[in-house]
Each structure stands twice: as structure tokens, then as C-alpha cells.
Amino acid sequence: MGTSSLFTEDKSAELVVESVGAATDPRLREVLSSLVRHLHAFVKDVQLTNEEWETAIGFLTETGQMCDDVRQEFILLSDVLGVSMLVETINNRSLELATESTVLGPFHMVESPPRESGDRIALDGKGEPCLVTGRVTDEHGTPLANATVDVWQANDEGFYDVQQPDIQPERNLRGLFTTDDNGEFWFRSIVPRYYPVPVDGPVGRLLKATHRHPNRPAHVHFLVTAEGHRPLVTHLFVKDCPYLGSDVVFGVKESLVRDFGEVDDPVRAAEVGFDNPYRAVHFDVTLLAEARAEASR
Structure with missing residues (x-):
């Protein structure tokens, strides 16, 4: 395995995008690739801390837990x-x-x-x-x-x-x-x-x-x-x-x-x-x- 395929900050988004399989639906590939690039750019832009990311995960988890048959x-x-x-x-x-x-x-x-x-x-x-x-x-x-x-x-x-x-x-x-x-x-x-x-x-x-x-x-x-x-x-x-x-x-x-x-x-x-x-x-x-x-x- 070459070291060029290992994760680095500079090429983080590119590595994730390249990992998507060749048989992936084209529209899914397009949307997911753009999402990954924007999400990684956001994390780098605001220099997200571990604590902030954990807070975000907790927020999204609670958001899902609040959903039921009469509330979304x-x-x-x-x-x-x-x-x-x-x-x-x-x-x-x-x-x-x-x-x-x-x-x-x-x-x-x-x-x-x-x-x-x-x-x-x-x-x-x-x-x-x-x-x-x-x-x-x-x-x-x-x-x-x-x-x-x-x-x-x-x-x-x-x-x-x-x-x-x-x-x-x-x-x-x-x-x-x-x-x-x-x-x-x-x-x-x-x-x-x-x-x-x-x-x-x-x-x-x-x-x-x-x-x-x-x-x-x-x-x-x-x-x-x-x-x-x-x-x-x-x-x-x-x-x-x-x-x-x-x-x-x-x-x-x-x-x-x-x-x-x-x-x-x-x-x-x-x-x-x-x-x-x-x-x-x-x-x-x-x-x-x-x-x-x-x-x-």
C-alpha cells in the first residue's frame, strides 16, 4: 500500500470521494461527493474542535430522537x-x-x-x-x-x-x-x-x-x-x-x-x-x- 492513499488534512475530501465505488449510482455519486467536499471545507474553515463536533453529533442524535408519528x-x-x-x-x-x-x-x-x-x-x-x-x-x-x-x-x-x-x-x-x-x-x-x-x-x-x-x-x-x-x-x-x-x-x-x-x-x-x-x-x-x-x- 502506497503512502499516497493515506489520510492527510490537505487531501481528506479527495480520499473520501475516491473511495466511492465505480458502480455507484451517478446521481448519488454527484450528491455525496459534493456533500463530502463542502463538509470537509466547512470543518477546515471553522477549525472545528473535538468538543464542538461531539456537541453537533449529540444535537443531531437528539433531533432524530424527537421524531415520531406526529412530530418531525x-x-x-x-x-x-x-x-x-x-x-x-x-x-x-x-x-x-x-x-x-x-x-x-x-x-x-x-x-x-x-x-x-x-x-x-x-x-x-x-x-x-x-x-x-x-x-x-x-x-x-x-x-x-x-x-x-x-x-x-x-x-x-x-x-x-x-x-x-x-x-x-x-x-x-x-x-x-x-x-x-x-x-x-x-x-x-x-x-x-x-x-x-x-x-x-x-x-x-x-x-x-x-x-x-x-x-x-x-x-x-x-x-x-x-x-x-x-x-x-x-x-x-x-x-x-x-x-x-x-x-x-x-x-x-x-x-x-x-x-x-x-x-x-x-x-x-x-x-x-x-x-x-x-x-x-x-x-x-x-x-x-x-x-x-x-x-x-
């Missing part, structure tokens, strides 16, 4: 570091004809129950009633019938159902809707509230150590799908929320901000089963055909 601490870590939003932006930068996307977030951990158009998703009766209406079309404005609109949101105190299993009804403020022949959907909910991401784990300690607030602006999550079209993960943000400009996960886009305005219409209120006045918001969604999306990449 690694997604939360990716979110607060801006990586989730960066990946989302890179993968959608050429899709300007579609509604803008944003992060999935760490709370899409359970299936939303199928619901009929007009159903209430606020099962506990709490919060300020809000009528949500919208339409799903393709990039030409053609309505997409039978599209699925998956929605989920926090309650009026800033908690998701999975965070309060002993307080909120199961699947509270979640719903899976299907658009009609005109591509339209509507449901009854409440005005969402801003809320802090979970801070009782390693990500929370990281935010505290870096003097960052943990808050997300008020929003409703949407996951919209239709046959032959690229799925869309997006949010509907409440205008004038104080955290629009400092979202802890960097997910706000101006095109997704809406006024959840007050409606004074006794007739319409009676039709939808609300007291008058009530709040309402409209959100049209444009999906891009899969073939068009692939051509744009």
Missing part, C-alpha cells in the same frame, strides 16, 4: 435553517405560471379526513368563523374538476391538533376536499393565528441560542393535486400579521398573502351557517401540467 424535528431543523425553502424554491423556479409554492411544514403528519364541500373543519366550535372559497385551474384558466385540496391549520391559540391530542378533537382543522365541475371548492373554518414552532427540543434551543423568535405568521396550508398536473404545496397567509416579514421558516411569498376581510351580508351568512358579520377569504390556485413542468426544468 428534522423537518423543523431544515425549515428554520432555510433549507426547506431553498429546496422548494430551486425545484419551482421555472414554474412561473403556477401558484407559488412554499414549505410543507412539520405538521402534515396525519391524513386529512375526506370532507364534503362546505363542511366545517373547526370541530371544537372555537375561533372566529371564516369562509374559505377558491378555484383550481390549469395554466390556461381551464377549471380542474376532481382536483383534491388538502388543507390543515392551527387553531385560534396557535396549536395543531397533533400538539394537543387531549384538548382538540382528532383531525381538527383538517380536511380533504374535491373540486366540482367548475374547479371550485369551499369550506368553513376559522381565522388562523400566528404561532411558535415547537421549542421544547433541540431546534428550540438553537433558536434561543441564536436570539431568533420562533413564530410563524398566521396561515392555512394547502396541498393541491390533480391528475396530469404537478402537485402544489403552498400557504394562504393572513394580511397584516405581525410576523409576515420575519417568518422563522422563511416561507412567506407576497403572492400568497390575502385579506381575511369582514363580510357584512346577513343573507350569505345564513346560507353558510354563520352569524353576521363573518370573515372570508378567496384563494384561486393554478396548477401546471406535468408535461409543461418537466419541459420547464
